[in-house]
Amino acid sequence: MEGIYYYWFMWMIWVIVTFWLPKTDARFWLSFFILLNILGSATFIHFTQIHVGFSYILFALLSFFILYRTKRLFYSLFSVLIITVAYAGVKLFYLFDPVWFLLDVQMYLSILGVILSNMLSKDFFEGMAFFILGSCYGEALFSSAVYSYYRPIVIGDFPFLDMLSIGIFSLLIWASFKTFAASLEHIFKKHARERQGS
Helix, strand or coil, rough: CHHHHHHHHHHHHHHHHHHCCCCCCCHHHHHHHHHCCCCCCCCEEEEEEEEEEEHHHHHHHHHHHHHHCCCCCHHHHHHHHHHHHHHHHHHHHHHHHHHHHHCCHHHHHHHHHHHHHHHHCCHHHHHHHHHHHHHHHHHHHHHHHHHCCCCEEEECCHHHHHHHHHHHHHHHHHHHHHHHHHHHHHHHHHHHHHHHHH
């Protein structure tokens, strides 16, 4: 069923944000964003032969906001461009030769986006913004490439949201693992210094 991963992961992220993060304005707005995103996931804005999902627009705006606050705008644009081209390239390759894909193409897109955003970013939020915006641009680029052959075009449908939510959740798990590993390293180093001091 299309959209099942999106709803599961978005609700899980909402629970984490609402009940585990400290009470701040950022937590309120993030929780509000997630609920608004879920609420508008089945809503589309129609432009003649193009239908754009409301959640797609929200995700793109969130990524713009995150990247606007960074001081590495040129690097951010370059990183997003890399993910955009990779995303559109994989979808075009799948369109012309799907026999090479053992799994659903959305899984390949999610894995590729997560790997690239982890390689290009320096923290979780920057990597998430790279992944989301690169995927959004990649979806738009792919849709513009096939516009002459397939109409109407739907941008930001449930398979796209599934791929995006799987990637965001994977980035969250990876960031948690890195934080846990850094904490363990700090504990071991502290223990080693104590043993040397004694």
